[in-house]
Amino acid sequence: MKRREFIEKTAAGSALLSLGLSLSSFETVKTQQLTILHTNDVHSYIDPFPADHPRNANMGGVARRASLIEKIREENPNVLLLDAGDIFQGTPYFNYYGGELEFKLMSMMKYDVATIGNHDFDNGLQGLYAQLPHASFDFVSANYDFKNTVMDGHVKPYKIFNKNGIKVGVFGLGVELQGLVDKKMYGETVYNDPVETTQDMVRILKQEQKCDLVICLSHIGYNYRNEPEKICDLKLATLTKDIDMILGGHTHTFLDKPTVVKNLDGKDVLVNQVGCYGINLGRIDVFFDSDKNKIHDGRSIVV
Amino acid sequence: MVNLKKYNDVFKLFVIFLTLLIVVSCGKQNYNITKIEGKRIPITEKENQVAQIENFIKPYREHINNDLDSILAYCPTTLDKSGQWQSTIGNLMADVSLMRGNLVFETREKKKIDICLLNSGGIRSILPKGNITARNAFEIMPFENSMVVIALKGEQINEMVDFLITDKKSHPLSGITFTIDKSNKSKNVLVQGKPIQKETIYYVGTNDYLSDGGDNMNFFKKGIQKFDLDYKLRNILIDYFKQVDTIPVIKDIRITVE
Numbered sequence: 001m002k003r004r005e006f007i008e009k010t011a012a013g014s015a016l017l018s019l020g021l022s023l024s025s026f027e028t029v030k031t032q033q034l035t036i037l038h039t040n041d042v043h044s045y046i047d048p049f050p051a052d053h054p055r056n057a058n059m060g061g062v063a064r065r066a067s068l069i070e071k072i073r074e075e076n077p078n079v080l081l082l083d084a085g086d087i088f089q090g091t092p093y094f095n096y097y098g099g100e101l102e103f104k105l106m107s108m109m110k111y112d113v114a115t116i117g118n119h120d121f122d123n124g125l126q127g128l129y130a131q132l133p134h135a136s137f138d139f140v141s142a143n144y145d146f147k148n149t150v151m152d153g154h155v156k157p158y159k160i161f162n163k164n165g166i167k168v169g170v171f172g173l174g175v176e177l178q179g180l181v182d183k184k185m186y187g188e189t190v191y192n193d194p195v196e197t198t199q200d201m202v203r204i205l206k207q208e209q210k211c212d213l214v215i216c217l218s219h220i221g222y223n224y225r226n227e228p229e230k231i232c233d234l235k236l237a238t239l240t241k242d243i244d245m246i247l248g249g250h251t252h253t254f255l256d257k258p259t260v261v262k263n264l265d266g267k268d269v270l271v272n273q274v275g276c277y278g279i280n281l282g283r284i285d286v287f288f289d290s291d292k293n294k295i296h297d298g299r300s301i302v303v
Numbered sequence: 304m305v306n307l308k309k310y311n312d313v314f315k316l317f318v319i320f321l322t323l324l325i326v327v328s329c330g331k332q333n334y335n336i337t338k339i340e341g342k343r344i345p346i347t348e349k350e351n352q353v354a355q356i357e358n359f360i361k362p363y364r365e366h367i368n369n370d371l372d373s374i375l376a377y378c379p380t381t382l383d384k385s386g387q388w389q390s391t392i393g394n395l396m397a398d399v400s401l402m403r404g405n406l407v408f409e410t411r412e413k414k415k416i417d418i419c420l421l422n423s424g425g426i427r428s429i430l431p432k433g434n435i436t437a438r439n440a441f442e443i444m445p446f447e448n449s450m451v452v453i454a455l456k457g458e459q460i461n462e463m464v465d466f467l468i469t470d471k472k473s474h475p476l477s478g479i480t481f482t483i484d485k486s487n488k489s490k491n492v493l494v495q496g497k498p499i500q501k502e503t504i505y506y507v508g509t510n511d512y513l514s515d516g517g518d519n520m521n522f523f524k525k526g527i528q529k530f531d532l533d534y535k536l537r538n539i540l541i542d543y544f545k546q547v548d549t550i551p552v553i554k555d556i557r558i559t560v561e
Contacts, residue, residue: 032334046360048348059345062360063352068344070353092367092441101363108356122447166334182511212334244336258341274343284341288334301339 030290034163034213035072037283038082039065040249041276043090043119044102049277060278066109068281078164081110084249085117085174085219088128090277098123103134111137113159115172116144117219117249121185125149140172140217143197148188158201166212166288169205173197173218173236175250194220194231195239202242213286216246222253222273237261237269245270245284252276257303258284268301371438375544380552382430384423388560390473392430392443394553396421397477399543400536404450404508407532416452417494418478419508420463421536422518426475435550437541444537448510453526457501462522464489467558470519482559510536 048061073079083106088099099120106114116139120128129150142157158171173194177186198216205211216236224230233248241264254275263269274280382392401419408416428442455463464481467474468489481492492499509523511531516524544550 030334031337047364058348061346061350061352063354063357064346064348064350066353066356067351068346089447092371093363095441096367096370097363101360105356105359108359210333213336245339255343257343270339270341272341272343279346281344281346282341283344284339286336287338287340289337290334299336299338301341303341 030165032164032166032288032290033076033078034166034168034286034288035076035079035283036082036215036245036247036286037069037072037079037281038084038217038247038272038274039278039281040084040219040247040273041086041117041252042083042102042278043086043276044088044094044099045091045277046093046101046105047091049279056277056279062105062109062278065278065281066105069109072283078166080161080163080168080170080215081112082170082215082217082247083111083114084217084247084273085115085172086119086249086276087114087117089119089122094122098127099131100134103131107134107136112161113138113140113170113172113217115139115217115219115249116141116155116174118175118177118181121177121181121189124185125151125187125189129154140170141174142171142201143192143194144174145190145192147190151189158205160205160209160211167210168213168215169201169209169211170215170217171198171201171205173216173220175220194218194236198236198240198243202240206242212288214242214244216243218246218248219250220248221251222248222255222271223251233271233273234259234261237263237271239264241265241267243269244286245272247282247284248273254280258282258301260301260303268299270301270303371441372436374434374436375541376435376547376550378430378432378435378550381432382550382552384426384429384473386473387471388473388558389476389556390423391552391554392426393421393423393473393475394477394555394557395430395550396426396443396536396540397475398553400450400475400539401477401508403539403543404452404532404534407450407534408452408506408508408530411532412452412530414506416478416508417505418460419476420513420520421475421510422513422520423472423474424518425510425512425536430550435544437544440537440540440544444535444540446512446537448512448536450508450532450534450536450539451511451514452530452532453507453509453514453523454504454528454530455507455522455526457499457503457505459522459525460494460499460505460507461489461492461501462525463507463520464492466520466522476557480557480559482561484561508532 046062049056049059087102139155141155146152161168176191205214221232223232223234233246253273258270258272261269272282274282384390397419405416479494481489484490513520514523
């Protein structure tokens with residue numbers, strides 16, 4: 001009996017002790033690092049460019065990208081891997097297999113989410129729908145309404161990730177289809193205004209869901225020098241608030257480093273795009289702390 | 304034992320208290336962004352390859368390469384885009400598109416394509432001397448353009464002729480011949496060997512891009528009727544390569560300059 005009593009008391013005591021310890025840990029400041037990796041406009045480029053290519057000799061290649069991603073995951077397992085659309089079209093891999101291999105490889109690399117680019121409609125809505133079973137990742141697009149198409153229910157406006165306690169909201173945006181994609185291909189897909197859609201999204205993700213980080217995964221294009229009225233990532237950043245970063249595609253823009261733009265509230269937004277054809281991988285490291293006593297208006301974006 | 308029981312009750316209460324405390328204070332731990340760092344990492348040959356990925360791609364790559372590199376025809380001399388008003392590769396593309404497009408158009412519509420006009424800019428490569436494979440068709444026509452037929456009145460055919468005279472590019476052209484006179488005007492316009500009639504409807508084969516007015520070919524937008532053949536220009540070429548043994552070198556004069 002004495003022995004049993006002792007064990008019970010000790011067990012209870014150690015439970016208390018561990019709870020006490022974990023309680024005290026809430027008082028200390030926690031710091032976290034989230035690594036966001038992103039690609040855009042890979043366009044079915046699975047093999048590296050040949051050695052005699054005039055512009056991109058020996059660049060790219062999925063097997064190499066996978067190795068780079070693996071290395072980064074070993075360094076910091078808290079990774080979010082994103083693609084900003086135009087996964088399809090550009091090499092015979094797409095003509096022969098319709099995107100099957102692209103989706104399978106992205107699943108093997110553990111992509112978390114992708115948005116839909118204009119070329120992802122190149123085999124029609126049916127062609128995109130047919131390849132969905134090969135993708136273990138999700139698709140987000142907040143301004144394409146697929147309600148009256150076969151894609152209905154297969155594309156979410158946004159997705160929320162819990163990365164080691166950090167709440168990350170990712171929403172997708174697509175480019176205007178009319179005049180760019182044959183109507184036969186996009187069918188009854190409805191394109192909605194990216195700015196209005198973004199206002200809805202940040203209200204949900206920032207105010208209602210209280211995400212710690214809001215990412216816009218965009219295929220609307222970085223900037224249109226000859227069409228200043230056309231909505232693009234740079235304009236979207238300045239016209240909205242509560243987006244932390246826009247990771248984009250469509251214009252095949254090779255930025256040496258991400259751009260920093262002031263939003264409606266005068267806060268910094270990071271805008272990035274890494275060219276095309278899987279030549280580059282974008283890497284954004286976000287550092288967080290949980291100190292409630294500090295006021296964090298002065299976060300720094302280092303590019 | 305009695306003591307222990309009491310102790311357990313207190314302990315249970317304390318656990319409940321702690322749980323509540325955790326829920327209240329830590330239900331949503333707020334994280335603030337302190338710093339964001341961004342950079343671009345080029346993917347170069349210095350990077351290792353993940354063997355599992357490489358092995359997964361291999362059978363797909365081999366199947367495509369076998370298919371793309373199997374010999375379909377022979378080309379006796381290199382065909383390219385050189386030439387002021389027409390080119391050997393342009394003549395081939397326009398003639399072949401008219402001929403193979405007609406296989407679909409005649410079956411579906413019981414009508415014949417009279418003219419074929421494509422764009423010089425749409426030909427992205429040469430057809431080199433030697434063995435010809437499907438890969439050559441992919442290089443010449445990397446785009447997914449399909450053939451369409453537009454019904455145009457003779458009047459619009461004349462606009463097309465005027466466009467060709469001012470555009471001065473060796474656009475692939477078939478089914479029509481004309482002469483540019485000394486004042487840079489057209490004369491002797493013949494469609495399928497017959498003089499053009501203003502009110503007659505002609506069926507002009509082109510690609511979907513040009514039919515929407517691409518490359519400033521605005522006359523196509525005045526069409527009375529449009530037929531999608533659902534036949535990619537690249538597949539037209541591949542099917543033609545399979546159909547023949549030797550590629551012809553076509554040099555007959557379509558546009559004569561006085």
